[in-house]
Amino acid sequence: MTSRRVEEILEGLGRAAVAVLGDFFLDKYLEIDPALDERSLETGLTARQVVSIRCQPGGAGNVAANLSALGIGKVYCIGIIGDDGEGSELVRALRQLGADTEGLAATPDCVTPTYRKPVIRMPDGKPRELERLDSKNREPMPQGLEEALLRQLREAVGGVDAVIVQDQVQEPDCGVITTRVRRALAEFAEQHESVAWLADSRIRAGEFRNVVLKPNREEVCAAVHPGLPAHDLDSAIACAQTLSERTGASVFLTLGEHGMAVATREGVQRVPTVQLSGELDIVGAGDSAAAGIASALCAGASLAEAAVLGNIVASITVQQLGTTGNASQQQVMARFAEHQDIWRDIS
Secondary structure, eight states: OOOOHHHHHHHHGGGOEEEEEEEEEEEEEEEEEEEOOEHHHHOSSEEHHHHHHHEEEEHHHHHHHHHHHHHOSHHHHHEESSSSSSHHHHHHHHHHTTOOEEEEEEETOOOOOOEEEEEOTTTSSSSEEEEEEOOOOSOOOHHHHHHHHHHHHHHHTTOOEEEEEOOOOOOOTTTTHHHHHHHHHHHHHHHHSSEEEEEESSSSSSGOOOSEEBBBBHHHHHEEEEEETOOHHHHHHHHHHHHEEEEEEEEEEGGGOOOOOEETTTEEEEEEOOOOOOOOTTHHHHHHHHHHHHHHTTTTOHHHHHHHHHHHHHHHHHTTTTEEEOOOHHHHHHHHHHHGGTTTTTO
């Protein structure tokens, strides 16, 4: 793989359209100044003083943010959010990125899933995250909302080059990607073979069919051998190939410092990544990798080339501390130029 090839792929992103379907979260960072701590007169407990509030799209929203940063021409957001303040903040943040939010249905029947992240600035200036405060839907998605969601996807799929599915909520059928939606996705993918379909699921990777998957080592092992602990590297790669055979689509297995393994029914190709030093923040790295992979596939990249781009984007975002980061085309080109020898044999 050459710098010129990376340029060709990146140049094609502005003409691409991608739909992001899934669980759109709001990441709400509460920055705390410990020098301003007070003692509560009522409880005697420490009253932390929030000096700034920063809202960013999380979950599927982070995928959309990464696509926008990479220069994808059109990003469509499809999901269900609450008719609440968090939903308004999420929509505003997505629109500031240039994403189309018409496919986000706001309803009083749900809450907008939110990760509230208290962050203390340490004396050396580095952020340290405290215990997170989460709110999300814990009841099954109403059937009417499922139908509205599928209508939005059906309308969008004819005009996009890729669909990224982000299955974030772990409670069964309480998020956007329910059993019924997964079945519909398998049918849509079979009917629209020219569209690149990629799914990222925390605990249900083994329940998808006909769509490319992007699990990590723990997720792929759980999909193939439920109940068993994560296997060693070689066993995880074998699980990825088994999963590819079961689902009828390729699997991009993320392996952290070991890069990725791209599994198909024909075999497995290893794709290395950059070796990083210093402090890292892996929050959102999977979203970054998914955005990089799907973006490359939109531009006609091979599976291995798409894995290279996914590796590069993730390697950039994990170095951004205290935030769910993203990567620009300029950063991607610079990172490739710095380490291009490790991808010399990729095609």
